[in-house]
Amino acid sequence: MKIRVLYEENIKNGHKNYTTIEIPDGDYSVMLDIDYEQRLAEANPEKKEEVKRCETLQEMFDLMNNKEYNHWRRYHRHLGNPKTPYRKDDEVEIDVMDTFADNSQEIERNLQDEYESVCQWIRSTLSKKPEWADAFIAVRINGISIREYATFIGASENNITQKLKRAKQKLRNEIENRQI
Template identity: 80%
Template sequence: MKIRVLYEDNIKNGHKNYTTIEIPDGDYSVMLDIDYEQRLAEAKPEKKAEVQRCKTLQEMFDLMNSKEYNHWRRYHRHLGNPKTPYRKDDQAEDETDVMDTFADNSQEIERSNQYEYEDVCQWIRTALGKKQDWADMFIAVRIDGMSIREYAQICGDSENNITQKLKRVEKKLQVFFQNRQI
């Protein structure tokens, strides 16, 4: 049996995007009973007579989907147009802050930067092959911004040795990158 479920994350600009889930055939009476008991417990005393047991699993999920959509709609319906426009000349006495209505995609940008960082690190590790300690050194010093002195203290190596290894790594990466471009 296939059922359609609506998750709050799948509501985009007021449009419902359902996720289809395949459930093996069987007796769903226990699930339907639990749903009925929960809705009955949540209902107001004067509305308890109107609560009915769902006959199918899809009917139960449709009820949940409409509840989820209505919750999303109630929260997002006024975000597009603030009632009082923001004024810079302080003529409006109202505390409306329009900045709350703009989308915050900072997490998406952070995630994208993290993926890019991981791709670059993976490319460096691939280019250096068996010299993973060199790759770690290059990533720590050149990409993460750790000082050569700090890295030398952590590794217990001399600064001069680290500097020479970095030059060799840069040369090797440059050759690897030029060969990949051809």
């Protein structure tokens, strides 16, 4: 029998990543009874009649998975936007980290703007040979291997290597001419 189990460390950004466990076939009535008794003991006295015994082991694990996920969600749902705490008096302790601004999105935007401006400069410098610019950006900036890029565009690796060498020389000359 295969059972899907959700561990707290397998919840990434709110997405459930289940672990499948192979359990040998057998009678699981003892395990199901223990689970039923535990849930019955944890339930409020007015809701004890709503607690039902699970029929299968997978049903029992699904209940535990939902409980684990809801606990994770309750704890992590507000971490993206910390709020500045409100203080009525000086006796209340404040977690200082909650008051710092999160500028990670601004940093990402700045990096993306810089990337786009470099790509634009490369394309304008190599405007007569756009295939050189595409190869240079893909291999030297984006980190794609020469073999992958050659396969992607349907050219030989030697051809791509030559284009990269010529593009590098042209860009180097452009930089040296600007500094003079």
